[in-house]
Amino acid sequence: MTIATNNISLPADWRDFWALTKPRVMSLVVFTALCGLLAAPGDIHPVIAFTAILCIATGAGASGALNQWYETELDAKMKRTAGRPLPDGRMERESALQFGIGLAAFSVGIMGVAVNWLSAGILAFSIFFYAVVYTMWLKPNTPQNIVIGGAAGAFPPVIGWAAVTGDVTLLPLLMFALTFFWTPPHFWALALFMKSDYGAAGIPMLPNVAGQRVTRNQIFGYSFVLAAVAVAPWALGMTGIYYGATAIVLNLLFLAFAFSVWRSETTEAAEMKAEKRLFAFSILYLFIAFAALALDRMVLA
């Protein structure tokens, strides 16, 4: 923001720093991490549990800040992101970099000292994976960016689990796989109706590179893999029937929405109701699936 008389730049507002952390993404991260923590066997003191969740949220915030620092020019080209603090000129890029590095160091350090170093190590790797592997390497170079990059968003339940137990077993890996295979249909549904935005920024999202038909086929295909992974914790006896029934219903709905997207031939973003419906449902899907898993495990315990 500038003031007319001397055209000076104001110092960034605290709300701009908050916006750098991508609070909406952070809420999903916090929720899945909390579910991982609640699903884990064993006890954890509430203060340590709170610290673990705070560190995971802060780590996610650090990833968001570093992502926005690196993608300032790309963000300026997309309508959806042009209003962010950096492309809008409300903040110096250097401030965003320092803020991101500071948050990352703080979150990993406190996690290690207060909780355990395994969870701190996974947290550090997830920040590195999102900020460097996904943002700097995969996203601008391959249409498979969100398939591999989806791993970055899949770590929080594993970190939550490791915070309690100090190890990683099959169930947290299945929780990781659930988010990992959920990411492609979720983001490609968004990419279908935001195709022009991504195209303007030169990001090689699947619909821009391989076309809409291939994207719709991939969304439908990944939905079957997602269904298999989602039902696995119940099928392998790691959760009870409450989660099993919820997973079956959720995945039947997900497949039905994905089928509508697969069948659609619409090319106009404004008419893509099926794609928007799948995108909206996928967010609800993840919240309900993780909540059901955590509640089921707590009932079993």
Added chain:
Amino acid sequence: MSEQEFDMGPKKIGDLSLEESRAVRARQAGRSRVMAVVLFGLCALFFAITIVKVGVWG
């Protein structure tokens, strides 16, 4: 005691106009308040972690 007596800072910052100085100081004050809340929260959290780690709360 009037409000004027507590206003210890300069009215203007460098060559900036009064309006600009006020806007900058308001922005700085907002950030300072948030930092104060964050630091106070961290002090409370570190104290609680320490108490838990030394085993007073089990």
